[in-house]
Amino acid sequence: xxxxxxxxxxxxxxxxxxxxxxxxxxxxxxxxxxxxxxxxxxxxxxxxxxxxxxxxxxxxxxxxxxxxxxxxxxxxxxxxxxxxxxxxxxxxxxxxxxxxxxxxxxxxxxxxxxxxxxxxxxxxxxxxxxxxxxxxxxxxxxxxxxxxxxxxxxxxxxxxxxxxxxxxxxxxxxxxxxxxxxxxxxxxxxxxxxxxxxxxxxxxxxxxxxxxxxxxxxxxxxxxxxxxxxxxxxxxxxxxxxxxxxxxxxxxxxxxxxxxxxxxxxxxxxxxxxxxxxxxxxxxxxxxxxxxxxxxxxxxxxxxxxxxxxxxxxxxxxxxxxxxxxxxxxxxxxxxxxxxxxxxxxxxxxxxxxxxxxxxxxxxxxxxxxxxxxxxxxxxxxxxx
Numbered sequence: 001x002x003x004x005x006x007x008x009x010x011x012x013x014x015x016x017x018x019x020x021x022x023x024x025x026x027x028x029x030x031x032x033x034x035x036x037x038x039x040x041x042x043x044x045x046x047x048x049x050x051x052x053x054x055x056x057x058x059x060x061x062x063x064x065x066x067x068x069x070x071x072x073x074x075x076x077x078x079x080x081x082x083x084x085x086x087x088x089x090x091x092x093x094x095x096x097x098x099x100x101x102x103x104x105x106x107x108x109x110x111x112x113x114x115x116x117x118x119x120x121x122x123x124x125x126x127x128x129x130x131x132x133x134x135x136x137x138x139x140x141x142x143x144x145x146x147x148x149x150x151x152x153x154x155x156x157x158x159x160x161x162x163x164x165x166x167x168x169x170x171x172x173x174x175x176x177x178x179x180x181x182x183x184x185x186x187x188x189x190x191x192x193x194x195x196x197x198x199x200x201x202x203x204x205x206x207x208x209x210x211x212x213x214x215x216x217x218x219x220x221x222x223x224x225x226x227x228x229x230x231x232x233x234x235x236x237x238x239x240x241x242x243x244x245x246x247x248x249x250x251x252x253x254x255x256x257x258x259x260x261x262x263x264x265x266x267x268x269x270x271x272x273x274x275x276x277x278x279x280x281x282x283x284x285x286x287x288x289x290x291x292x293x294x295x296x297x298x299x300x301x302x303x304x305x306x307x308x309x310x311x312x313x314x315x316x317x318x319x320x321x322x323x324x325x326x327x328x329x330x331x332x333x334x335x336x337x338x339x340x341x342x343x344x345x346x347x348x349x350x351x352x353x354x355x356x357x358x359x360x361x362x363x364x365x366x367x368x369x370x371x372x373x374x375x376x377x378x379x380x381x382x383x384x385x
Contacts, residue, residue, distance in 0.1 A: 003363050004039040007370045009377060010111035010131055012041045014104065016124060018117045020046050021072045024248045024268045025221055027300060028138050028189070029117055035362055037069035041107060045073045045100060047118065048092055050080040061099050073103055083120060084148045089155060090123045097127035113373065116163065119156035125163070132373055134165040137173050143293035145224050164376050167369055170298045170319045183376065187368050190360040191303035197357070198275035199308035205273070207266060208280030211242040214344060217281035219274060220301045223250040227289045227315060233333035235260040246277055278308050283340050286314035306357035309350050311343035326353050
């Protein structure tokens, strides 16, 4: 029996994503799509890219079947400013929906669940046939750097009020979105426990073998969320420690860190390489800024770190407060160093961290969401709202 066969739901999902299928780091969208594909026909629609914006902006629409069973649809370029003007957003959706409908028809989609990630998705509820809809809200999009706050909020409000269910990965997101849709649920992020738990027993990667100890590691996108001032303070404060950054550089200009001999930037690595790299860490870090955006973030990497069994030191993010004292939350570089030194001497919470990671799998999270959708579908069929 497959993981999700018990749910009385349509066996077709159209997922509107905010990430390309082959993005360097997989997040919620791909992780959920690939697991749903074990029991559902999944059409994964990559995000629109405006004309003249660079990457694939002049590409024609295309689609292909991934070895996982997911059908990936890559849209043609769209009109610019769709994230700012409702009229253009709706026009883009109308144009794209025609191609998506044809792809759905070719693959026999007749009763689909419309699974939305972009906050601008509301017009697709009008243009795409579906029997259920949900908005899986994983970020406070209006707080993104460069976001048009008012426009993003207005578009998201339309979506919140239109979908059958809203899922949120952070409590602060739940509190905010529930004001617009009573069928809003807190379903936190999780990790691939089996994969990342390999770090507990794997032979450390040769890339870390000769580094001075302790090795403090970060795995993830190196972008605007990172507190660069904190990192540089750590590099200066403990020149005898090694700080390892693993992941793609997305505008952080990580090369400047290489002026510090105790900093190592390993760049993007395939997901299967991560356990052996993390096996070489003595502690894992989440050095995020504290701002309006990270206020609503419960990072995927947090649960991945828990699965390794390694100590975790993070800045005082609101969504991580509930996990203290299993992890150490710090403000200044000096606190960070004290926390690492303390955990290297004594780590009484290792088993509990592993237990939490083990209990929070992708299968469990998806099952929770499907169970909610199943209940809503039954209520709709019975005329109970």
